[in-house]
Amino acid sequence: MDIRKPNDLELKEILTLSPQAIFDGTLGMIKPSKEKVEQLIKPLLIKGCYYLIATENDVLMGWILLGKSKDQLTDKINGFIYELFVLKGFRGQGISKKLIKSGIDNLKQDGISEVRLSAFVGNHAIKMYEKLGFNTKTVTMSMTIV
Secondary structure, eight states, X not given: OEEEOOOHHHHHHHHHHHHHHHHHHTTTSOOOOHHHHHHHHHHXXXXXXXXXXXXXXXXXXXXXXXXXXXXXXXXXXXXXXXXXXXXXGGTTSSHHHHHHHHHHHHHHHTTOOOEEEOOOTTOTHHHHHHHXXXXXXXXXXXXXXX
């Protein structure tokens, strides 16, 4: 398995598949359109965020979207994992862990000393994040009002 930055064709494939990634990551609560995904992701790419992809024999297996984010309270620059997704046929093979570890290595090389991410409560990936050393730092709460 190779982990590397995508070429233009692979980037288009990721953007096409990202609505499903967001749908899965939000536990089916949000199903954005392709246009909404582009509206969210293109500004991230413009400000320097980037994808790493996992491939084998030029077949896309999954990706991680990485970048930097400024803490609003301290102004400290942290690494941030904006998206992590493994295609259904490749899940359970440790690809997510390899993508995260590669992403963290990349961020370390950029001088980043802390990496953050957000996940929906109930997402099975939270257990993997904890095993990799992530800790709950903040909790976002929500209440529907009528």
